[in-house]
Amino acid sequence: MTRWAWADVDLAAVAHNVGVLRRxxxxxxxxxxxxADAYGHGAVPVARAALDAGAAGLCVALTQEGRELRAxxxxxxxxxxxxxxxxxxxxxxxxxxxPTVYRAETIxxxxxxxxxxxxxxxxxxxxxxxxMQRVGAAxxxxxxLVERIRSSGVLRLEGVMTHLAVADEPExxxxxxxxxxxxxxxxxxPDVAVVHAANSAGGLxxxxxxxxxxxxxxxxxxxxxxxxxxHLTADLRPVLSLRARVSxxxxxxxxxxxxxxxxxxxxxxxxxATLPIGYADGVRRGLGLxxxxxxxxxxxxxxxxxxxMDQLMVDVGELPVSVGxxxxxxxxxxxxxxxxxxxxxxxxxxxxxxxCGISPRVPRRWAT
Ligand SMILES: Cc1ncc(COP(=O)(O)O)c(C=O)c1O
Numbered sequence: 001m002t003r004w005a006w007a008d009v010d011l012a013a014v015a016h017n018v019g020v021l022r023r024x025x026x027x028x029x030x031x032x033x034x035x036a037d038a039y040g041h042g043a044v045p046v047a048r049a050a051l052d053a054g055a056a057g058l059c060v061a062l063t064q065e066g067r068e069l070r071a072x073x074x075x076x077x078x079x080x081x082x083x084x085x086x087x088x089x090x091x092x093x094x095x096x097x098x099p100t101v102y103r104a105e106t107i108x109x110x111x112x113x114x115x116x117x118x119x120x121x122x123x124x125x126x127x128x129x130x131x132m133q134r135v136g137a138a139x140x141x142x143x144x145l146v147e148r149i150r151s152s153g154v155l156r157l158e159g160v161m162t163h164l165a166v167a168d169e170p171e172x173x174x175x176x177x178x179x180x181x182x183x184x185x186x187x188x189x190p191d192v193a194v195v196h197a198a199n200s201a202g203g204l205x206x207x208x209x210x211x212x213x214x215x216x217x218x219x220x221x222x223x224x225x226x227x228x229x230x231h232l233t234a235d236l237r238p239v240l241s242l243r244a245r246v247s248x249x250x251x252x253x254x255x256x257x258x259x260x261x262x263x264x265x266x267x268x269x270x271x272x273a274t275l276p277i278g279y280a281d282g283v284r285r286g287l288g289l290x291x292x293x294x295x296x297x298x299x300x301x302x303x304x305x306x307x308x309m310d311q312l313m314v315d316v317g318e319l320p321v322s323v324g325x326x327x328x329x330x331x332x333x334x335x336x337x338x339x340x341x342x343x344x345x346x347x348x349x350x351x352x353x354x355x356c357g358i359s360p361r362v363p364r365r366w367a368t
Contacts, residue, residue, distance in 0.1 A: 005244035005277035006363045009041050011049040013237040017220050018053035020235045025203045028210040029056035033217030035065055040355040041221055041240055044072040045366040051076050059215050063088040066097040082135045089113040093122060102127045102137040104148055111152035123158030124149060130162040130181035142185045159194035160186060167201035168226030179208055201225035204232040223340055223351040240355055241331025244275040245324050258313055259305025271316050275327055278310040282358035290346040296327045298334025
């Protein structure tokens, strides 16, 4: 790895977080959500670390994500969290992924794909929309879909699931509304082996949401799902740090302005360090203008002016800095720390979007 910008991914922290989460949600199983390249952390290494630490299975959003895991030799259960396009269903069966279904058309198409393989049956999870209004069957349609699955002769109803809209707001009453709607569906669908509703926040904050398994993503990566549940995430360790080396240093005089639009003017003479990482790597253009900083020589140094596509500039003042020195955009240096949550708060978003946004152009270094 030669690029002077990279992300370090601490797989020991993944293992630690799996342990913390397993203890928190037991006796429910912990399933590791590794979609979107494990929220930018690298799906295959994270999946292996999570399974080794006791995760019972993996969750992905797309067939292609399941394909990547299987191609790496991972044979653990892999649950697809939503329906896949009809022309991917044969591959879903071929790869042995666990399909989620909620539309009659998909059940029929999946059954046809399975029927092409004589003697084969496939366990499926039925997703019920209890209030998220994203994907899932209406509760009233669930019994009919269950019957359709059973009567296909080749599909087995293995699980019933839903997804919570406000699990990260523990005082919000809507989580209970959703769980009651799930229970009403379950009362008309006896003998379901597996029931699941909780994401990270659901598993940590709502005992009643844990059911047979918890689908944890963000907490696995050591980030809190939201500030109202921060107190439940204190034992988690951040997994990803984002680093770059100083590629150029220059003195600038008071009154000098910097970067596109000349949006920042220096009030005093100072030293500017350039880092070879920019918005094409996932550092948002407005991070500096929103108060964002970088750790250099163990100190917080403000990002000055707008972040450009491939580079950003930092005011390092009179600190002893040389070209080639390591700067930390997310992570720890000395006693200081910058988190993805801090970026998210500054940018008016959530930490999910920060780590998912670190582009494939940034090399990942995995350490155990
Ligand atoms: C259906 C489903 N379950 C679980 C998760 C994991 O959520 P979290 O990262 O908040 O744990 C997601 C992520 O968006 C999801 O879409």
